[in-house]
Amino acid sequence: MTQFLQLLAGGVSLGAVYALLALGFVVVFKASDVVNFGHPALLMIGAYTIARLGLSQVAFPLAVLGGVLLAALTGLVVQRFLVAPIASTSVVTVSIMTIGVDILAQTEITRRIGVDILSIADPWGDRVVRLGAVDVPQARVAGLVSSVVLIGLFLAWFKLSRWGIAMRAVADDAPTAALMGVPRKVISALAWTLAGGLAAVAGVFITAFPTPGLQPATASVALAAFPAAIIGGLDSIGGAIVGGLVVGLAESLAEGYEERLSFLGQGFHSVMPYAVMVLVLLVRPTGLFGTRELHRV
Amino acid sequence: MSALEVDGITVRFAGVTALDGVSFTVAPRAIHAVIGPNGAGKSTLFNVLSGAYRPARGSVRFRDVDLTHRAPYEITGLGVARTFQNIALSGAATVEENLVLGRHHLTRAGFTGTALRLPHVRREERRHRARVREIADFLGLTEVLHAPAGRLPYGDQKRVEVARALCVEPELLLLDEPAAGMNAHESALMAHLIRDIRDALGIPILLVEHDMGLVMGIADRITVLDFGVRIADGIPDEIRRDPAVQRAYLGTEGES
Amino acid sequence: MSKVDVAVPVTTVPVSPRRTRSLALPAVATAVVVLAAVPFYLDRFWLTLGLFAFAAAVAAIGLGLLLGQAGQLSLGHAFFVAVGAYGYTYLAGTSRTVGVSHQGGLGLPPLIALVLAVLLAGLAGLLFSPVAARLRGIYLGIASLALVFAGQHILANAPLVTGGYNGRTVPPLTIGGFGFDDGAPGTQLLVLGVPFHREERLWYLGLAVTALAYLYHRNLVRGRPGIALRAVRDSELMAGMMGVPVTRYKGYAFLVSSMYAGLGGVLLALAFGRIVPVTFDYAMSIEFLVMVVLGGLGSAAGAIVGAFFVASLPRLLDRYADVLPGLAEPGGDGVSPAVAARFGYAIALILLLLIEPGGAAGLGRRVANRFRRNR
Numbered sequence: 056m057t058q059f060l061q062l063l064a065g066g067v068s069l070g071a072v073y074a075l076l077a078l079g080f081v082v083v084f085k086a087s088d089v090v091n092f093g094h095p096a097l098l099m100i101g102a103y104t105i106a107r108l109g110l111s112q113v114a115f116p117l118a119v120l121g122g123v124l125l126a127a128l129t130g131l132v133v134q135r136f137l138v139a140p141i142a143s144t145s146v147v148t149v150s151i152m153t154i155g156v157d158i159l160a161q162t163e164i165t166r167r168i169g170v171d172i173l174s175i176a177d178p179w180g181d182r183v184v185r186l187g188a189v190d191v192p193q194a195r196v197a198g199l200v201s202s203v204v205l206i207g208l209f210l211a212w213f214k215l216s217r218w219g220i221a222m223r224a225v226a227d228d229a230p231t232a233a234l235m236g237v238p239r240k241v242i243s244a245l246a247w248t249l250a251g252g253l254a255a256v257a258g259v260f261i262t263a264f265p266t267p268g269l270q271p272a273t274a275s276v277a278l279a280a281f282p283a284a285i286i287g288g289l290d291s292i293g294g295a296i297v298g299g300l301v302v303g304l305a306e307s308l309a310e311g312y313e314e315r316l317s318f319l320g321q322g323f324h325s326v327m328p329y330a331v332m333v334l335v336l337l338v339r340p341t342g343l344f345g346t347r348e349l350h351r352v
Numbered sequence: 353m354s355a356l357e358v359d360g361i362t363v364r365f366a367g368v369t370a371l372d373g374v375s376f377t378v379a380p381r382a383i384h385a386v387i388g389p390n391g392a393g394k395s396t397l398f399n400v401l402s403g404a405y406r407p408a409r410g411s412v413r414f415r416d417v418d419l420t421h422r423a424p425y426e427i428t429g430l431g432v433a434r435t436f437q438n439i440a441l442s443g444a445a446t447v448e449e450n451l452v453l454g455r456h457h458l459t460r461a462g463f464t465g466t467a468l469r470l471p472h473v474r475r476e477e478r479r480h481r482a483r484v485r486e487i488a489d490f491l492g493l494t495e496v497l498h499a500p501a502g503r504l505p506y507g508d509q510k511r512v513e514v515a516r517a518l519c520v521e522p523e524l525l526l527l528d529e530p531a532a533g534m535n536a537h538e539s540a541l542m543a544h545l546i547r548d549i550r551d552a553l554g555i556p557i558l559l560v561e562h563d564m565g566l567v568m569g570i571a572d573r574i575t576v577l578d579f580g581v582r583i584a585d586g587i588p589d590e591i592r593r594d595p596a597v598q599r600a601y602l603g604t605e606g607e608s
Numbered sequence: 609m610s611k612v613d614v615a616v617p618v619t620t621v622p623v624s625p626r627r628t629r630s631l632a633l634p635a636v637a638t639a640v641v642v643l644a645a646v647p648f649y650l651d652r653f654w655l656t657l658g659l660f661a662f663a664a665a666v667a668a669i670g671l672g673l674l675l676g677q678a679g680q681l682s683l684g685h686a687f688f689v690a691v692g693a694y695g696y697t698y699l700a701g702t703s704r705t706v707g708v709s710h711q712g713g714l715g716l717p718p719l720i721a722l723v724l725a726v727l728l729a730g731l732a733g734l735l736f737s738p739v740a741a742r743l744r745g746i747y748l749g750i751a752s753l754a755l756v757f758a759g760q761h762i763l764a765n766a767p768l769v770t771g772g773y774n775g776r777t778v779p780p781l782t783i784g785g786f787g788f789d790d791g792a793p794g795t796q797l798l799v800l801g802v803p804f805h806r807e808e809r810l811w812y813l814g815l816a817v818t819a820l821a822y823l824y825h826r827n828l829v830r831g832r833p834g835i836a837l838r839a840v841r842d843s844e845l846m847a848g849m850m851g852v853p854v855t856r857y858k859g860y861a862f863l864v865s866s867m868y869a870g871l872g873g874v875l876l877a878l879a880f881g882r883i884v885p886v887t888f889d890y891a892m893s894i895e896f897l898v899m900v901v902l903g904g905l906g907s908a909a910g911a912i913v914g915a916f917f918v919a920s921l922p923r924l925l926d927r928y929a930d931v932l933p934g935l936a937e938p939g940g941d942g943v944s945p946a947v948a949a950r951f952g953y954a955i956a957l958i959l960l961l962l963i964e965p966g967g968a969a970g971l972g973r974r975v976a977n978r979f980r981r982n983r
Contacts, residue, residue, distance in 0.1 A: 090746050090749075137958065137962070140962060141961060141962060141965070144965050145965075146745075146746075147681065147745075148961055148965045149961075150746070151897065151901050151957070151961065152957070152958055152961045152962075154894055154897065154898065154957070155898070155954045155955070155957035155958040155961070156954075156958065158894070158898075158950055158953075158954035158957075159950075159951060159954040159955065159958075162947055162950045162951060162954070163951075165947075166943070166944075166947050275890070278753075278890070281750050281753065282750065282753075282754070285747060285750050285751070289746060289747065320761055320762070320764070320765035321764070321765055322761065322764060322765075323761065325757070325761075326757050326758060326761045329753065329754035329757045329758065330754070330758075332750070332751065332754060333739065333751060333754050336739070336742070336743060336747060336751055337739065337742065340742045340743050340744070340747060341744075341747060342747070345747075402849045403848070403849070404845055404848075404849065423848065423853070424845070424848035424849045425848050425849075425851050425852055425853045425854070427849075428848075428849060428850060428851035429851060434849060436846070440843055440845075440846040442838060442839060442842045445835075445838065449835055452832075452835055453835050453836070453839050453847075453850050453852075454850060454851070456832065456835070456836055456850060456851040456852050457851030459832055461831060461832040461833070462833070463828060463833050463860060463864060466827055466828055466831035466832055466833050466834075467823075467824040467825075467827045467828045467831075468824075468827070469827050473831065473832075477831065477832070516850070520850070520851065
């Protein structure tokens with residue numbers, strides 16, 4: 056039983072970090088109608104910056120700030136110079152363009168990291184916190200707390216602030232929002248900037264534990280943002296959060312019960328997000344909370 | 353013996369009842385119009401007839417064959433062809449290619465045969481393209497057969513849509529607002545065309561329309577919907593005098 | 609039927625009386641002739657480069673059919689390529705033990721193994737199509753991503769097929785006694801004075817297969833299936849109402865495109881001579897997508913151009929690393945050729961989409977139109 060609770064705790068905290076990733080991804084989709092295949096690259100840019108700053112003896116909080124700012128800036132630059140100019144063409148075209156961005160960014164970062172493993176110099180290390188009957192790594196707790204806080208802040212901003220409401224308007228009905236004076240480009244830029252920042256924060260926690268540090272392979276962990284967002288429904292903010300949690304839990308449980316699931320093959324836990332995604336899509340073709348297309352001819 | 357029997361069709365979307373127990377019949381060689389104020393459910397009805405929507409209740413029978421729960425392509429295979437309110441052509445494709453699409457259910461050429469350009473596939477293609485050219489000729493589209501359909505003016509695109517529906521070799525033609533966006537002269541031509549088609553092919557034509565002039569001019573029978581409910585059904589003179597219809601249109605007899 | 613009296617003339621769009629001819633077929637035919645002469649003039653480096661380019665081209669044409677014609681976004685192409693590559697290797701290979709790894713194999717005649725591998729890839733595509741039928745747009749794209757990861761997972765857990773992490777050798781292809789390898793030791797095949805080794809022989813195989821693949825695609829898209837697929841792409845609802853059984857055609861699209869991928873996979877395996885599981889990953893799927901978009905969606909000639917570009921670039925940069933500034937030779941300073949190649953086609957993709965979303969085919973059309981207008 057303790058093992059189950061342990062895995063549950065781990066899964067929820069991992070899921071919260073995935074939720075951060077998926078949230079940024081979905082926000083960009085809702086605000087600018089683009090599937091950003093470069094989202095893992097934003098995470099890598101943020102994490103790499105933080106690692107490098109840490110190696111240069113910059114204090115952890117400042118390093119994180121640096122990484123967040125750079126990733127956010129990258130998102131903004133991509134939106135401003137690459138997405139906005141061709142925003143009028145099809146969604147598919149712009150989304151495929153982000154593939155180009157992803158290849159560029161990740162190739163460069165992989166080149167810089169090489170065969171090294173860069174520590175993110177986090178203050179939690181391997182230390183563990185005892186919560187009731189279970190031991191939870193400090194890094195995971197920090198991840199959970201940060202995610203909850205950030206998601207909470209985001210939701211509050213989204214529901215209550217002027218810009219948040221403007222973003223919801225654009226996501227709902229862009230042409231009408233434009234007619235009502237909402238600047239679509241600014242909202243789009245805001246979304247991409249936010250996505251970059253959130254991805255960087257997620258990058259901290261994905262790199263901090265349990266891996267020894269940042270490697271090129273970290274990017275494939277970040278890919279889990281896609282199935283998480285799809286599971287929740289690509290145009291649902293709440294869905295992104297739920298999707299992230301589902302993916303985190305599924306991965307954690309699959310890894311924990313690996314021996315019992317050995318018939319599924321070794322290393323099944325890394326395929327788990329995709330397996331869950333396919334199962335969800337078979338039942339709900341647009342994700343758990345995604346809008347089902349209304350066909351109008 | 354009626355050609356089309358619509359019986360008690362009810363359609364609900366997310367709490368809104370778009371059609372409520374709508375029933376009417378269309379006679380074999382009739383031009384039958386469905387009219388009503390905006391939002392009355394006319395296009396929803398068409399979408400049920402062509403298989404895009406599943407009704408919650410009711411049935412549609414065409415020549416005694418149940419259409420109600422069939423897939424759209426099966427319904428087309430039974431000879432039901434339609435045009436669309438907002439033009440649904442492939443804009444980048446030529447007019448000819450758009451028309452050839454209508455021949456799909458009448459042709460057999462498969463992947464292997466087409467890829468290998470087998471003789472029977474080439475023969476079939478020649479035969480059907482000839483027929484497509486005939487139909488294009490009938491509608492005065494010969495000159496633009498090789499133009500991208502999306503570049504034609506609106507009225508001509510509407511004509512391409514009608515041509516495409518005729519390429520299906522329909523036994524029942526559904527025209528969704530064929531005169532939308534047309535001036536008086538173009539509407540008159542369209543009315544002429546609809547009557548010519550009925551006379552030449554001898555098939556029933558069901559049309560949804562807002563243009564009262566056109567409807568009163570050519571319809572043999574009119575069904576009136578309002579808020580998804582049938583409020584009147586009869587010949588044009590009866591409909592013109594019907595108080596319920598006048599009320600639904602706020603006391604006017606509709607647009608000129 | 610009598611003609612309708614049309615008062616409004618329908619000649620508002622200027623159009624040439626004859627159907628405008630695409631220049632793609634003559635261009636491809638010319639290319640085939642030129643390419644047939646290559647083994648007599650160029651060395652092994654170019655032949656090897658060509659083998660990989662042909663393999664990529666065949667698979668890319670398949671993805672082009674799926675994405676450009678049928679409008680189905682698939683990020684899982686690498687999976688079907690893997691089915692072809694490993695299908696052929698396992699079916700034609702023999703069971704043996706190499707070091708500590710045991711390899712399985714059915715030892716079938718290579719030509720049979722090739723055909724079966726392609727059919728197997730097609731079957732995989734067919735099995736995926738019910739999933740694809742229920743999904744639209746980006747949901748389909750990311751669901752197909754699952755295939756790649758499933759494939760990697762399966763390969764990692766099937767050492768009998770893959771020969772383990774270090775891979776296994778690919779059995780050479782023989783057709784009716786003629787081997788696409790260096791021939792029996794001591795013998796030499798001379799054609800017009802030029803010795804034909806493995807690369808020369810495989811070159812003609814690759815060229816022939818690519819040419820046939822192109823023709824098959826071309827006939828398909830001009831005929832009834834192409835019209836139906838494009839209708840499905842433009843509007844599934846409209847296509848259904850025009851009589852196209854949409855689900856069935858999506859299935860056909862996946863079937864044919866995965867067979868193309870499988871065939872490309874077999875050619876790839878033959879080109880490599882030795883395959884490892886990690887080759888067939890997410891990055892490979894992305895590369896195929898880049899090839900097809902660079903070339904121009906919907907155009908087979910474009911897909912071939914895109915494939916040649918993406919497949920050749922790393923090898924070209926590698927060969928000329930000493931001449932090109934900034935490129936590192938092995939162990940040296942600078943950017944490695946593989947990395948530079950990736951930068952190259954990523955930038956090409958971004959620039960192209962900013963300027964001409966129609967890809968190389970779109971540019972080709974622009975050039976052809978200008979040429980026609982100036983006559």
